[in-house]
Amino acid sequence: MKFTDGFWQLRPGVTALYGQEAYDIDETDAATDGRGVVVTAPTTVIRGRGDTLNRPVLTVTLSSPLEGVVRVRVAHHEGGTWHGGFGLPGAVAGGVGEASVSAEGGVLTSGALTARVAPGAPWDLAFEVDGVRVTGSGHKSEAYVQLDGDAQVDPGIVGNARAGTAVPHRPTFVHEQLDLGVGELIYGLGERFGPLVKNGQTVDVWNADGGTSSEQAYKNVPFYLSSRGYGVLVNDPGHVSFEIGSESVERVQFSVPGEVLEYFVIAGPTPKDVLGRYTALTGRPPVVPAWSYGLWLSTSFTTDYDEQTVTSFIDEMAARELPVSVFHFDCFWMREFNWCDFEWDPRVFPDPDGMLARLHEKDLRVCVWINPYIAQRSPLFAEAAAQGFLVKRADGSVWQWDLWQAGMGLVDFTNPDATAWFQSKLQRLIDQGVDCFKTDFGERIPLEVDYFDGSDPSRMHNLYTQLYNRAVHDVLVKARGEGDAVLFARSATTGGQAMPVHWGGDSTSTFPSMAETLRGGLSLAFSGFAYWSHDIGGFEGTPDAAVFKRWTAFGLLGSHSRFHGSQSYRVPWQFDEEAVDVTRVFTKLKMRLMPYLHRLGVEAPETGVPLMRPMALEFPGDPAVAYLDRQYMLGPDLLVAPVFTASGEVEFYLPEGTWTSLITGERVEGGRWIRETHGFLSLPLYVRPGAVLPWGARDDRPDYDYLQDLTLRVFPGAEGTASVTVTTPDGRTESFEVDRAEVTE
CATH class of the missing domain: 3.20.20.80 (Glycosidases)
Known part of the structure; x- marks a missing residue:
């Protein structure tokens, strides 16, 4: 939802009260997460005692429910109705963060993640992963927003209007804006059918039955993952509106109706690390049969x-x-x-x-x-x-x-x-x-x-x-x-x-x-x-x-x-x-x-890493894959480029190394774009350099004894020893050490 009219002004009917400074910074025992930092953020810079009168404040509380995760709670009226967040099965009772307050401000550290609040004005809340600042909340980022009856925020119809399940209009919101760095890309927010990179999009988290050819989504998830090595979960099962560089082009904004906004910053540094911590907090999948x-x-x-x-x-x-x-x-x-x-x-x-x-x-x-x-x-x-x-x-x-x-x-x-x-x-x-x-x-x-x-x-x-x-x-x-x-x-x-x-x-x-x-x-x-x-x-x-x-x-x-x-x-x-x-x-x-x-x-269930993987998840250091949404990795070792044309023409990218077609056995050097034409019995299906692929003996059913007559197919492109583990449907597990020099393919 967009509240501003350009850089300087608000839209008609919108009143925004921004947290302007960290006036008081104190250590606290957070109700759920143990030791933390609480900040009083007045909605003006306090220059004298008179400025403290008739002055709303935002109360910002930092705590940590899990290593590498910082909870941020922004409240206008703490006594206001907050309908609660998601169930968090991975949250540690009593919290895990280490908090301190000094003349330099407030610091909360949880594993690789550190949150720093600078004292005074302007408002500045920074998040660091392994000592490197990855994002932060700056001037005019945190706000309590009021709308009058004629407010022109233009939310549109979110949800199924015909079904009577569109988002209701609300008079108050709390929003946060986190910095969006140069070249930083945002992914996630559920099963969305538009471009994989969410920069420039407005995304409303509100489940709807709209089909795959619409902006609506069946699976809305208020979690995004950044290419800079962190993730953000807005802890609100209700309507969450995201502006990903689409209102303030230098920031990701998220807003919720009411008096309280709660979100988590989740450390990487790799995308897999972020997903691991996110799913450890919110729930991991079980093994399926x-x-x-x-x-x-x-x-x-x-x-x-x-x-x-x-x-x-x-x-x-x-x-x-x-x-x-x-x-x-x-x-x-x-x-x-x-x-x-x-x-x-x-x-x-x-x-x-x-x-x-x-x-x-x-x-x-x-x-x-x-x-x-x-x-x-x-x-x-x-x-x-x-x-x-x-x-x-x-x-x-x-x-x-x-x-x-x-x-x-x-x-x-x-x-x-x-x-x-x-x-x-x-x-x-x-x-x-x-x-x-x-x-x-x-x-x-x-x-x-x-x-x-x-x-x-x-x-x-x-x-x-x-x-x-x-x-x-x-x-x-x-x-x-x-x-x-x-x-x-x-x-x-x-x-x-x-x-x-x-x-x-x-x-x-x-x-x-x-x-x-x-x-x-x-x-x-x-x-x-x-x-x-x-x-x-x-x-x-x-x-x-x-x-x-x-x-x-x-x-x-x-x-x-x-x-x-x-x-x-x-x-x-x-x-x-x-x-x-x-x-x-x-x-x-x-x-x-x-x-x-x-x-x-x-x-x-052990890692939180999905079977089907975006290229940017598996190769985060390769800028060529950042926007790729027409191909994917199936696990770490198989690259799949579906053919979206009747003619069989397909263009895809292979990262560096010697890749091998699983269908033809052809070896191809990567680090480049490739254009091929495939018949209906084929498609680009390439094995990663140096992969050792466990190959089953049966092709008539999925639930057989994988260890019986198992073949380990060794592909060229890497040196040293590879470890391969196979688990049968009945739970028997066996690991193998394979010398990659003994290439079989």
Whole structure:
């Protein structure tokens, strides 16, 4: 949200009270984080006693909940309502910072990160990583902002206007601005489908169901990562507005409504270090089951299907040697107008128990679609309403609307009994043979409602998805065990990375949408999410054969892979016979890569580093990769450049060293841009110089014994010894020391 009118003036209707100086600096025992520094920042420079009268102040408190992390709390009125931040499972009780105050000001040190407040005017709060200043809050950076009724801040419509879930107008805000250095680039802020580098953008953190071709996002995360070796998390699940060099071009501004703003500065120095600390604070992903890495095949959304249709797809995939691991039933496994009643539609699935048993006999896992809404026609609506399990309006009536399912209500997951009730419906499906759930929606969350626990609806709008996905993930963990629980979720916010997997939402079936889907995944990776998927071929419309084949190669070179669409089936022979060949080649390739991919998934809970990595995350010292969002690293050793053209032309960048094509074996010198033309059975897939790639012996399934007949493929380009670790699906781990001089490829 923009408050200023150029460099000198404010917009009409805007009053801003800036913290002008550090008047008093004291040590304090912060309520949550132990020893810290508290600063009184008057909104004018105090030159005499009279200046202290009728003068608002900002109270700025510094503390540290975790090594390498500094919490900054900026408050106008401390007694004002603050709806609280995110759950922080990694925060250390009592804090970890070392604070001191002297004539030079206040200092808080936590690991490699130091925050310094200079005494007097002008206001100056600096952040240093390993002794080097990386950013800071300077003159006219911290402000309490008031808007009158005619304020021309032009926030626009943020969120789904038609759904009535747009951001409400607020009269007061607190904002901070942190310095943006020359050449400094900003990444992250959730799964956003525009340019990967966020400089110059306005980003509103407010979950919405807008598709991948819009400025809206399903997964909004108020965390960004800087190329200068630090990250920032705004600790507010509500509406956070970012101006990334788009209002004050020398700064990143973030603002929240109300009286209090809280944020964390997170030390690097490398991008992986930042993500490691960020996910240690907000939650790390669990290990997901090996079977989930295999190909997921879907009924698609509005297509006609029954058990005979499903069986014909599965049998034909097997006949064509196309390995499938999971079959997904989308919405119409339940009867129309009943979503969700968690009952198989008896008109098309008269024997669900037998059908699920027959699918399991084919060595398949089963996923079913759900959402957190209960339609009025569902028998469960009256049951939930009578017990107070649905979100209510202020007058005590059940909140309902007709957008999506007629008369639907919303499960109130702030009510423990409602959560247990919802989970009981899922448990019955698990007992029946369902293995996992696609947790769709979670973004269209209303504001004019009352929650069971009294939560602020503005806070719950983004946070609702967390409670929804947690309820589903927990029941799977309880039923299946820690290592066998997996979701296919659309919505998320900070902390959602702890309940994987997430997919990219509703894309169109075109090359531009394929590219924007990749940008969303890379942005989400920079936001701390280790696993990610998308609808191969696009969701809206039917892709032509070229789009489907190019998207299939791309989709099978990620952590999770699913064929899914809206109005048409996504089995490859519906497109052409070459699409069958493409599916076979890249599915089998992924199965061979499972020792490598699964080990990355074992490491992610330990490091917070995602499987799919933006080039700037893996090569932060190479300026050529800073803006790259058309290629990525799959783990540390595989470079993937999807083809976004029907002609097969693709331009990509190889960092320095000798790279090897995994498909052709050709060795190519990097440090340069390369233009190639690829047939549908190929794409630029290069192995990093000196990599040792564990290569599995099977290409028909993802969950096999990776150690049996394992091959260690040694690629040229580096010297010395490499250590390679392989972990099997049942948890057995073995490490190997490999002499890189013994090149095998």
